[in-house]
Amino acid sequence: MARAATTTDTFNAVAEPRRRQILDLLGGGERPVNDLVSELGLGQPQVSKHLRVLREVGAVSVREDGRRRLYRVNGEALKPIHDWVSGYERLWSDRFVQLDAVLDELQGNERTEGDGDDGE
């Protein structure tokens, strides 16, 4: 079996740095393909292909404007990623670390007192 297709879901689609870059560029508002080509320093066909992948997972949408096509971000497609990764936020956020300490205190536990075994 091979790796899952990039169009399988948003996780796979945005694993490619160029596509994140494209989304970042589109973050400022809708833009034609050629704009992206200039900024990315990549061939026009390549950019079109990246846009296709992003379109297929719903991360961008298109609007026709004469002979140009204006792309824009569709943020909702990124929500699953946000939701998933937010579940781990407590592992690095000071706010949550402090919350954990408070909860410990309320429980009468002293989890952080006697441990000399901290990971690397």
Add this chain to the structure above:
Amino acid sequence: MARAATTTDTFNAVAEPRRRQILDLLGGGERPVNDLVSELGLGQPQVSKHLRVLREVGAVSVREDGRRRLYRVNGEALKPIHDWVSGYERLWSDRFVQLDAVLDELQGNERTEGDGDDGE
């Protein structure tokens, strides 16, 4: 050119659903490999390989315990993902949509008044 290695960064590492599943399982605390094998219904070598990828991007760390190896999540490795995707939160969060409305009002703009053209 081929797709970037899965060990390139956390984005690529967690593009694989099994690896997200592993992280989710480890979210409850450290666990030996065999535990994960049972829950994933996947071969032990495969699980070990997924863990290797996660280790290489720093998403998990290991601790030896006799002949077992206990893995745990290292949440900080996921922070870049969270940071990146959070930049788009305003595109779906009601809170931010309302904030935008307020800001519009403060500017004297009436962007949402005369529009019959709302997106899909």
Add this chain to the structure above:
DNA sequence: TTGACATATGCCTAGAACAGCATACGATGC
């Protein structure tokens, strides 16, 4: 109509992956 512009698609190559299976390695218990 003809030519220039804007974008999408097709073909090719090299590289990388995931699962499956066999096997190697290290720790434990007898």
Add this chain to the structure above:
DNA sequence: GCATCGTATGCTGTTCTAGGCATATGTCAA
């Protein structure tokens, strides 16, 4: 020492990729 358990590594086959280039499609201007 030897069998066993727990885990990691190696090899193979299939699949999918990203870039490069040529080209097709569609739109505008003269």
